[in-house]
Amino acid sequence: MKNAIMNYALEAGNPYLLGAYAPIFEEIVASDLEVIGEIPKDINGVYVRNGPNPKFEPKGHYHWFDGDAMLHALQLENGKATYRNRWIRTNNFVEEEQAGESLWQGLLGKLAANMGRPWNRGVPLKDTANTAVGFHDGKLLAGWYMCGDLYEIDPITLETKGIQNYNGTLSSKAMAHVKVDEHTNEMMFFDYELTASYLAYGVVNGTGTVKHFTKIPTPGPRIPHDMGITQNYSILMDLPLIYDLNAMAKRGRAIPTFRKDLPSRFAIIPRFGNADEVRWFEAEPCYIYHTINCWEEGDEIVMDCCVNLEPTPQEELPKGSSAVEKLNAYLRLKAYLHRYRFNLKTGETKESRLDDLGTEFPLMNSRYLGRKSRYAYNQRLETSEALRFDAIVKYDTEKNTSTVYEYGKNKSGSESPFIPKPNAQSEDDGYVISFVTDASTEKSEVVILDAQNIDQEPLARILLPQRVPLGFHACWVDGDRMFS
Numbered sequence: 001m002k003n004a005i006m007n008y009a010l011e012a013g014n015p016y017l018l019g020a021y022a023p024i025f026e027e028i029v030a031s032d033l034e035v036i037g038e039i040p041k042d043i044n045g046v047y048v049r050n051g052p053n054p055k056f057e058p059k060g061h062y063h064w065f066d067g068d069a070m071l072h073a074l075q076l077e078n079g080k081a082t083y084r085n086r087w088i089r090t091n092n093f094v095e096e097e098q099a100g101e102s103l104w105q106g107l108l109g110k111l112a113a114n115m116g117r118p119w120n121r122g123v124p125l126k127d128t129a130n131t132a133v134g135f136h137d138g139k140l141l142a143g144w145y146m147c148g149d150l151y152e153i154d155p156i157t158l159e160t161k162g163i164q165n166y167n168g169t170l171s172s173k174a175m176a177h178v179k180v181d182e183h184t185n186e187m188m189f190f191d192y193e194l195t196a197s198y199l200a201y202g203v204v205n206g207t208g209t210v211k212h213f214t215k216i217p218t219p220g221p222r223i224p225h226d227m228g229i230t231q232n233y234s235i236l237m238d239l240p241l242i243y244d245l246n247a248m249a250k251r252g253r254a255i256p257t258f259r260k261d262l263p264s265r266f267a268i269i270p271r272f273g274n275a276d277e278v279r280w281f282e283a284e285p286c287y288i289y290h291t292i293n294c295w296e297e298g299d300e301i302v303m304d305c306c307v308n309l310e311p312t313p314q315e316e317l318p319k320g321s322s323a324v325e326k327l328n329a330y331l332r333l334k335a336y337l338h339r340y341r342f343n344l345k346t347g348e349t350k351e352s353r354l355d356d357l358g359t360e361f362p363l364m365n366s367r368y369l370g371r372k373s374r375y376a377y378n379q380r381l382e383t384s385e386a387l388r389f390d391a392i393v394k395y396d397t398e399k400n401t402s403t404v405y406e407y408g409k410n411k412s413g414s415e416s417p418f419i420p421k422p423n424a425q426s427e428d429d430g431y432v433i434s435f436v437t438d439a440s441t442e443k444s445e446v447v448i449l450d451a452q453n454i455d456q457e458p459l460a461r462i463l464l465p466q467r468v469p470l471g472f473h474a475c476w477v478d479g480d481r482m483f484s
């Protein structure tokens, strides 16, 4: 299959299947890895990253978001590292594996070609679970950006255990970006359908039961990508990047339209609140892929996130542009650190850009999720050829400063979780970790940085036996939480 995909990639000139993005085909386990420097002995847990890695030659044009999910993990214990990678065996993946070929066309394909296949959330696309990973109630969960099933994964072996529906109490699908409050062990999630006018919101308790679920009406179908939580509230988003259903019907493709004439709307709902308790706040039109953190401060809810003011290509693409040119134009992500303040007393929204550097894929110390935090670890965006991350930017939003760790020439990193030290004394008392791939050598490694000095040389560089293709979201699964 490798050669078929590579021939396809070369012929299409699709950068998201070539070089550092090219899929790999071996699922391996490797221990006793070579380390430059020293792995801190107080790190105990697993760094897991999700991302697209098509198993079969694509049917029709390939979009980066289409690829089957492959997880890459580095398990760290007592100064030793073990690397593993596995595809996620979603139901749709298994169907294709049994057929021995791709059965679905992707986002750039003709949806009509998929009409005979099972639909997922109002679209005939394959649910790959390729987008994000989260950890809750001892379970590693992988999900899909269009709202799909949550797949439970063994955090050590990376084996797909199956769809997690919480003993039948989860009646909807769920967006990949679930939010865990580590103080209460509750998990908040949302769901939508491309053809229905609501945002669904729910809470899973710390023992694996959906305890709350409500549907919030919206003016039309909406496609938010992320949400936020505070100690007492959840924040859902009705943003004016909308799938144009008429254009979809006419042209047979999933085409998002940026409606600059509409505001961005934020629904603030008590954690266990119903639709009639929602407070709506309006702000400038934009699209938000990822929130960093939200918290309560006096009468206000503060939300830090990365904002795109131009989420679709700024200029009309010339007529006759190829599918690959369209793909590149849409993925030329321009996002900036941004803060909203929603005043629950006055109903007023204040917003401000906090930095002019293009960054996205932010993470922070997950123990502070929903509580006031100060630091974020974002990826700096480099988009000259294809979207990639060329540095980690650590933001200090209290001092309004940033520190940068550059991955190096030809090197691209991955979303970088924060690893707290066992007896951390402060929010940034710990480490930051990233899979790094060198496009010139086609080799990968993991870097571990001192979070308080991220611009310094890595504490450890762990050399991996195979290349890790560039991908999407990651998480840190702490050993203490895994076995508690």
Ligand SMILES: [Fe+2]
Pocket: 131, 132, 177, 225, 289, 290, 473
């Ligand atoms: Fe995402």
